[in-house]
Amino acid sequence: MVAQKLTAALLFLAASFAPSPAHGASSILTVCHSIAKEISSSSSVYYPGSSNYGFDVSHWSNLSSHSAVCSVEPGSAADLRVLGKSRAPFAIKGGGHTTNPGFSSTNGVQISMTRFSNVVYDASSQTVEIGSGLVWGDVYAALEPHSVNVVGGRVATVGVAGLILGGGMSYNTNQYGLSIDNVVAYELVLPNGKVTTVTSKDEDLFWGLKGGFDNFGVVTKFTMKAYPQTEVWGGTIFVLPDSLDAANDGIAQFSANVTDPKAAIESAFTYYAGQVVLTIIIFYDAPMPPPGLFDGFLSIPGATQSLSTRSFLSMAHATSSDPGAPNVLFNGPQVKRVTKPLLQAIVNETKFWGDALTPYSASGLNIVPETFLPSIFSHGQHSAYPPERLAGLSPINMMFGWNDSSPAVQERFHDALVQSAAQLASVAAQDGQDSTDAAVYTNYALYGAPVGNYVRGKCKEVEEDQASV
Numbered sequence: 505m506v507a508q509k510l511t512a513a514l515l516f517l518a519a520s521f522a523p524s525p526a527h528g529a530s531s532i533l534t535v536c537h538s539i540a541k542e543i544s545s546s547s548s549v550y551y552p553g554s555s556n557y558g559f560d561v562s563h564w565s566n567l568s569s570h571s572a573v574c575s576v577e578p579g580s581a582a583d584l585r586v587l588g589k590s591r592a593p594f595a596i597k598g599g600g601h602t603t604n605p606g607f608s609s610t611n612g613v614q615i616s617m618t619r620f621s622n623v624v625y626d627a628s629s630q631t632v633e634i635g636s637g638l639v640w641g642d643v644y645a646a647l648e649p650h651s652v653n654v655v656g657g658r659v660a661t662v663g664v665a666g667l668i669l670g671g672g673m674s675y676n677t678n679q680y681g682l683s684i685d686n687v688v689a690y691e692l693v694l695p696n697g698k699v700t701t702v703t704s705k706d707e708d709l710f711w712g713l714k715g716g717f718d719n720f721g722v723v724t725k726f727t728m729k730a731y732p733q734t735e736v737w738g739g740t741i742f743v744l745p746d747s748l749d750a751a752n753d754g755i756a757q758f759s760a761n762v763t764d765p766k767a768a769i770e771s772a773f774t775y776y777a778g779q780v781v782l783t784i785i786i787f788y789d790a791p792m793p794p795p796g797l798f799d800g801f802l803s804i805p806g807a808t809q810s811l812s813t814r815s816f817l818s819m820a821h822a823t824s825s826d827p828g829a830p831n832v833l834f835n836g837p838q839v840k841r842v843t844k845p846l847l848q849a850i851v852n853e854t855k856f857w858g859d860a861l862t863p864y865s866a867s868g869l870n871i872v873p874e875t876f877l878p879s880i881f882s883h884g885q886h887s888a889y890p891p892e893r894l895a896g897l898s899p900i901n902m903m904f905g906w907n908d909s910s911p912a913v914q915e916r917f918h919d920a921l922v923q924s925a926a927q928l929a930s931v932a933a934q935d936g937q938d939s940t941d942a943a944v945y946t947n948y949a950l951y952g953a954p955v956g957n958y959v960r961g962k963c964k965e966v967e968e969d970q971a972s973v
């Protein structure tokens with residue numbers, strides 16, 4: 505069973521569906537036509553030129569928008585079986601926010617889950633069924649009247665499916681864990697077309713779906729635990745270059761000393777006109793935070809604050825989801841603690857790569873260290889991500905964007921993300937954190953990373969198994 509688990513972990517690295525030479529556009533078109541004939545009236549096939557097709561292939565980062573031959577909007581789990589009949593290359597899109605080309609995009613058949621859009625709250629079991637075509641803003645809006653919530657994304661426009669299947673970090677993660685720690689059942693269409701419900705009883709599949717994206721089939725519905733949700737307090741603080749040092753003291757203080765699981769922050773360092781600016785998102789899971797908790801941020805000189813008691817949904821709309829450039833890639837090295845030396849290195853990396861990449865149409869270059877509690881992984885167990893749960897880890901979300909669409913420029917930004925992540929890992933190591941050994945967070949991972957980056961860790965089980973593969 506352990507061998508199966510490791511194989512599963514390796515499998516999700518192959519989540520790229522480049523068309524094989526055996527499948528030219530004309531043979532894919534034949535597949536599109538036969539899908540159209542076989543599906544029920546709840547599903548549809550669309551072709552270039554139609555607005556549904558445009559929506560189905562579009563992605564947050566245009567780098568991931570490909571020219572599929574057709575798009576399919578399945579309307580029932582049963583119709584997904586039809587797709588399994590051909591070997592045509594395909595990709596499955598939830599909210600389309602992955603930045604890695606080919607993960608949810610294809611030049612073959614684009615499957616768009618948009619018609620799986622129900623949110624059903626069951627008060628008696630305190631669970632919520634969530635369609636895999638939804639984005640988080642839809643889910644929070646549907647749950648707000650019931651004063652309950654689920655552990656989901658922080659930005660309203662991000663997709664439910666990819667965020668959960670890659671792990672899922674929320675404002676409420678310090679209280680309840682990752683999104684995958686809160687899924688009680690997945691409705692899954694297996695590659696053989698069988699529709700099944702996966703729960704903790706199906707040990708290996710349940711494990712694999714927690715971090716393994718689309719490698720085990722197509723998820724049509726998630727059933728998640730529901731939690732009571734009151735109004736929250738929070739918003740953004742915008743910091744100018746002169747006050748970065750004071751802000752970094754506040755962030756390091758928060759990371760070292762704040763243990764209240766209802767508190768969360770997210771700090772985005774942004775390259776802007778040759779300088780580094782900072783936006784700190786502050787969140788507290790109650791209408792008012794305890795006095796003093798966020799003083800380190802409220803006292804930053806010259807900062808612009810936009811903080812209030814508000815709905816959880818309004819928090820999800822408080823951060824911009826504008827990519828800032830047509831092309832964006834992520835990387836996500838991990839650390840245990842966000843310290844002052846690490847923050848200084850992040851400021852330096854933002855400035856260094858902003859300057860270095862400006863000639864290559866850099867636009868929207870951000871480095872966002874996450875600041876979760878060391879207990880982040882204590883709320884669940886047995887998952888593809890993280891492969892082991894002994895030490896708490898917070899990823900640094902690096903987002904480099906640019907305008908020029910030439911492949912050479914893409915390669916330059918890819919290399920910059922690899923180099924910059926290595927530099928931050930080395931600074932963290934010098935600062936007493938051996939993070940170079942940690943598994944990358946799958947939802948921020950950059951394509952082309954060595955397989956070892958996803959199964960690394962101190963898990964004895966995996967190490968023994970690697971030796972025996």
Ligand SMILES: Cc1cc2nc3c(=O)[nH]c(=O)nc-3n(C[C@H](O)[C@H](O)[C@H](O)COP(=O)(O)OP(=O)(O)OC[C@H]3O[C@@H](n4cnc5c(N)ncnc54)[C@H](O)[C@@H]3O)c2cc1C
Pocket residue numbers: 519564595596597598599600601602603607608617636656657658659662663664665666667668669670671672673674717718719721722723724824825947948
């Ligand atoms: C603006 C922004 C904000 C973000 N905020 C957060 C955050 O707060 N917390 C966090 O953890 N992450 C965050 N992320 C990262 C995010 O979790 C990933 O980009 C995630 O994969 C997006 O999910 P999606 O459905 O939109 O993506 P998609 O690109 O549609 O899918 C991503 C992956 O999931 C697979 N997939 C999609 N649907 C299905 C399905 N039904 N069945 C099987 N596989 C499927 C795809 O094939 C692909 O491999 C953010 C990203 C962006 C761009």
Ligand SMILES: *[C@@H]1O[C@H](CO)[C@@H](O)[C@H](O)[C@H]1NC(C)=O
Pocket residue numbers: 566567569570571830907909
């Ligand atoms: C977006 O991607 C498409 C398809 O790859 C391409 O044709 C188009 O020029 C891109 N748009 C921008 C603004 O880069």
Ligand SMILES: *[C@@H]1O[C@H](CO)[C@@H](O)[C@H](O)[C@H]1NC(C)=O
Pocket residue numbers: 753756757758760761
């Ligand atoms: C954490 O709190 C202790 C005790 O108040 C203080 O000495 C220390 O400087 C704080 N850590 C950080 C990183 O601010």
Ligand SMILES: *[C@@H]1O[C@H](CO)[C@@H](O)[C@H](O)[C@H]1NC(C)=O
Pocket residue numbers: 849852853856924927
């Ligand atoms: C800033 O970052 C660059 C690129 O990683 C590195 O070469 C340089 O040493 C860093 N400077 C400082 C002062 O840390």
Ligand SMILES: *[C@@H]1O[C@H](CO)[C@@H](O)[C@H](O)[C@H]1NC(C)=O
Pocket residue numbers: 828829830865866867906907
């Ligand atoms: C890149 O494109 C954005 C619009 O998508 C524009 O605002 C920005 O000025 C452009 N930047 C560069 C460097 O060309």
